[in-house]
Amino acid sequence: MDKKLFYGALCLLVIGMVMVYSSSSVMAQSRHGSQIYFLQRQLMWLIIALVAGWVVAKADLKKYSAYSVPLIFLTLIMLALVFIMPARNGSHRWLFLGPFSIQPSEIFKLVVIYYLAFSLSQKKRNIEHWRQVVFPYAPLIGSGIILIILEPGLGSALTTALTALTILFLAGVRVRHLAILIVPLAGLASFMVFVLGYKKARVIDYLSAVENPLTGSYQVKQAALTLGAGNIFGVGLGNGRQKLFFLPYPHTDFIFASIGEELGFVGLLVILSLFAFILFRGIKIALFQPDKFGYLLAMGVTLTLMIAILINIGVVTSLLPTTGIPLPFLSYGGSALVVSVVSVAVLLNLSQRKGMIAR
């Protein structure tokens, strides 16, 4: 087992817990009457994530890989079921099961990776041929992504799509075949934005915010102020002021800004290094895999983490338009935490397979 990866991930999880508490305690007190409301829930989710991770780490992933096909149908059904659930913050993203709420879109992302790793490593599949690529991936994965867009969960859909496309790219699919998949998507997106005006304001906000974050939307501006307030060394753990209802989502999507305020540029460099370390270990594990399945699966989970990290930080630093994507390991939120831990568990599992190429 890759102990370095294990400890690296553990570090991030611990930092995540501390920062979730620091950035959410005021809001928790104000909205739920308890400072540790969010921390408690996140700890509970951590236990669930660790159990799930333990199971995944011990399982023979290759043996069960054929189940990824029914699994993907099951998740598609879950993605459809969210629409009969009550909306939260105006979107149907969650399935409510008693006290828990889960996001099928997060599960879908993992399942897609599992499925692609399984499917693309099949000997019978000839990825040189465009039909073999476009079918069945376009309808299967595409329908899931459309469901996620409809939630609406544009950010989640985007990461899933990016992850899937990158896996196909790494698997050796011809670029022009990928273009068959990308061009309609890009066309659809442009059409929605520029013709239908969907989220047009966001796009305009985004373009001016890249230039100067203070001219962006309220949350973009507050995120920049939060980061700026931190300067080199930060204002100190717990001393942040922006979490006093200035910065929206200080403990979820914008936790990176909260950390930047309290721990400063130096703190963020530490976080970025830890992320880079984990991604580096993921790629290394992928390279040592004895088969294509292992390579694609390891790269898949590494990619899904990487894409979420880059997009989240890109949004917080106003380099990317605002999309609701949590920061792996750190943001408050059960499904994302489980996905992060399970991703690492997959890598840990793959790191101890028989027949690893020793180098």
Add this chain to the structure above:
Amino acid sequence: MKIDIRKQRLIALCVIASLAVLALVYRLVDIQLLHGKEYSDIAIKQSTGRMDIAAERGIIYDRTGRPLAINIIKNALFAQAADQKEIDNIYSYLDRLYGKPSGFSLRKYDLEVNKFQWIDRRLPDDLADRVQSDTIPGLYITKEQARDYPFPDVGRQLLGYTDIDGKGIAGVEYSFDSILAGYAGQLEYLRDGQRNTYRLREFPLIQPVPGNSIKLTLDWYLQEIVEQELKAGVIEHNALEGSAVFIDCATGEILAAADFINDGKNEAVKLHAISNVFEPGSVFKIFTVAGVLDAGLVNLNEKIYCENGAWRIGPRTLHDDHGQGWLTPQEIIEKSSNIGTAKMALRLGGKSLYDTAHKFGFGMRYFIGLPGEASGSVSKPVSGKKNDEWSAFNTSALAMGHSVSVTALQLAAGIAAVANGGNLLRPALIKSISDCSGNIVKKSSIDAISHVIKPESSSLLRQFMRGVVERGTAQRVKSDIVAIAGKTGTAEVADLVHGGYKKNKFVASFLGFFPYENPKIAGVIVLHEPEPIHYGGFTAGPIFKNIAEKYTLANSEKLKPPKKLFADNKNITLEGAPDFVGCEISLAMESAAHNGISLIGNSEKGIIVWQYPPAGKKVPGNNKIAVVIKDDSLSMPILSNLTGLNVRTAMAMLDYHGIVFEIEGSGIVQNQEPPPGTIIDSVIKCRLICSNELINEDSTEELD
């Protein structure tokens, strides 16, 4: 081949990812390091607020230290709702809180989302507790300073009010607002992005400066008596309204001033006792006779013919209510004969009478500091085409208190001058001003405006006024408890619309002082249009008597003759220097001589305004006390003879005058430069030569 493509693609991916990370790091450097200061300032600014810290308003005390206006903490209820749901909830809660029908609050308060609005800034404690425990979102309680008047029914026209923000809007609160208010401070507090302020982490930037406290000259005990008796009298005599002013004879300090308006509301914003003018009528005869006596124009035993009640003067006829024959000047005052007074006034002449009225302070403002003080006016008793001939009839009219308009305050100040030996003192309202730690920052001193009449004239007038009570028009004022002296007045009300006088409308008044033997308090009662009895001696007089009696019973000690002036026991051992301030110098010297003390002053007549050592302090071994006398015959003060004073006393006197000085030697002043009698101006410099040689008693006295 396949492996190669995969490797290439992985490398491509890693390059793209690395570039992305580089972009992010560059962006973080830009935001956190390059713009860190700028963004940090904006972030701090948006999370901090500044607000004023109210300064504590000064307290108002009466002369004895009773607090009259104080500060208390009140609950203030305000609303700031986050959304319409909260507003609806607040409306229905307020209806329940105040026990009003549903919908009442909706009509009364105009709440808006996220807008601060006061609901009730004087919320009673029990309701405040309820609101606190119910914690309605959007409805909050804060503590505010509020003004409170421990004697809510006494002296309100004097004290006035403050508005809800603590700014004086009437009376003393208004006039002296700049003294009482202090300066607001400012604090910085932490606030959040919604509407909450975190007062826990507040830090004052500027500390508030509390206002100064004011000690008034008023005696709240007397004020209460005056108000009660005035009210009772106005109601009993069915008058429109009444005013009263009482003054300390020796100092000019106003002890009480009140109005009662008989309209069921009694809500005067201005104090009518200082703002309303009227024709005084017969009470004014005292001032006429003062002028005549002081000029030495009548013999006390002389009989003046009062024409049996009707005397033709020029084209008109003067009348007396009860015709009289031959009367002495005293009898003229006791019986209030118009004809007798007129005859005496004509000896004085129109010009001198006119001047006398002005000398007694009529036609001028004292500027005691309350809003609306009126000056009144004295008409020049002239006639002729060019108004250049002194008119006998107009002089007679002025002598009887017509063609002159006065305020109750002016009458009281004038009669105080008659009672105290002839010194017109500026009526004072402020005794001292002290800062928040109780240190006195300003102390008002006696302001002797002028020496109006000789002490002998004053003494005679006191005797006449006592006669009025004992035998004359004010026999109802005679008291077994305190000897009152005074003069009644019953004047027709001038008709301001049609000219002339209103039929059967009178101003009834009584002007006097007590105790007769040792005048302490002078005062006036004025009733406007009492019906059906309108004589001053029957209406205003008894009110004065009731007040004097009640005050005397409660303050018998204060009204006893002071030992210092009338002590004939030469062996009395003094604890310290007697209090000479406010005394006539001749009387003070006589009293001091009894005690073996010599007074060193700069004049032989006038009123003592300063002494050293101060009252109660040790008298120097040479038994010399330095005094400064205000002498109205001098335009500028003059330097005393300092020779023989010890250095410390001499220095104190020079300090009082603000004179720059130098001293040679120590002990007793032997010589001074410039000599005594030099006028004290701004450039005068003084040089004292001292030694211990001649007088040994003070040899231990060192400069300090």
